[in-house]
Amino acid sequence: MAKTSDYVQLYMTPEGPKIIESATKTKILSLLEEKDLYFDEILAKTGKSKPTLSNHLKVLEDRGLIGSKSDPYDKRKKLFYIKARQYVELSTDIKLNIDLKNYFKNCFTQLDNPVDFYALSLRSIRFFLSNNGIDIDPLLVNIGNFMGEAMYEQVQSPKTERLVENMAIFLNKFEAGHIQLISKNPLTIRIDDNFECKDMVNTGIPNCAIAKGSFESIFSIHFQSEVSVEEIKCVAKGDKYCSFVIKKLDKKINLPVKGSIEFI
Template sequence: MPESDSTKELELYSRDGNVTSVRSPVRIQILRLMREGDDVTFAEIQEATGLSKSTVSNYLNSLDEAGLIVRVPDPNDARKKIYRLSATYLGQVDPTTYAAPAEYRELIRQTYTNYDRIDYKEMLPHIFRVALAESGIRIDPVLKRGGIILGEAVAPYVVADSLDKTIENIQEFWVHYGFGEVQAVSTAPLVLDVYKCYECMTLPKGISGGCIISKGMFSALFSAFFRCPVQVKELACMTDGSECCRFEIRPKML
């Protein structure tokens, strides 16, 4: 790695100031397993890829040599190893580019003619994201990291002793800063709906990724509340035609 076939999807990883590109579909599949499941066993990798032991070993050796993964002893069986990601996932480049519908550009034009006081500075991040998508570039991990940074910064002021009060503070924060209107659907599991979602309300329908920044913010805020990592899933998004964006937040079992 790097690999040269420009017709395939490319993923970018960073470690110690170095950026590594990965094009091999099998290597990408293995790295995604580790991104989604943290620690992964050899057997899990072999089952997911359907490859022989020797072939899986070759792929793992190449990822290890590239500094993208590490091997650590399995706490349940010292004779075995488990594998985890040791690099930061930055994003992907896909030669199959996204094309925003013509209606999206017309919406931008109509916004100018129909509203006296429109702040295009607020729309620029959304337009920039569309421009990246049209170039086949997704930087979801970077956007999520931005949300985490913001969430961690405001957590001392938003997170309270009780879940109800924390949700109430989040509702006030979202409205005050124009992020949208948060409604609690349930607390077990914790499900939140966001209406008038700032992040995706002005994005064209069909764009991939959903509300990545919001996922980062919710991740930081509820990790601070539960005092452990949480998993945030976006179950619905306005970009797929839903009337609101719905998030499910679950503490990760340590």
């Protein structure tokens, strides 16, 4: 199969994993990950002709990657929304070009507990894959989702302040980081010594995918509404600590995984 772009993405759908090789389809999915859009809005953002865009949307909808619903005030208009979740991206633009050998040498002289060793092991996997054009951050976010759902049972509280305090106690217990609530509006959380990026080299991009996924689940359950989580500061970007802004959303995604891989 000929590739139509220099990268591919793996999405999970209720029918199974789908590998997207079309640049236009990945653009559409990326837009819908941000928010639901009408046909004309997608048309303006992609710059495609109406027949071409209609074909792409039909393929994505037929494969279970997106859905659509009629506008309650104008039945002629369709609102499109995403049903899938990205897991992996392969791209020549992802490469970090980190010297792993020297990185390990420097880190091994500073390791002083098992948590740091396992955190280094996790980072080494990410760096190796990134050096070869493979981004697994979406997968790690999903792993964080499962961790956060389980963690919520240990830290839950009807009060947001108490919830964050319980999260701090939980992470301190495992020496995985130090959490504090910075603001309630917008909800902003700071993490110092986060195990994901402690002693991290400066890559220029956020690194705390597992924390992001965990926060998504914890605060979605807490607020009884899906949330977005944005990492606005990260040690991997050269900041002194990591911080996240959490906002409520109205979107819901439910992904039982089954089936075989399909190329689209």
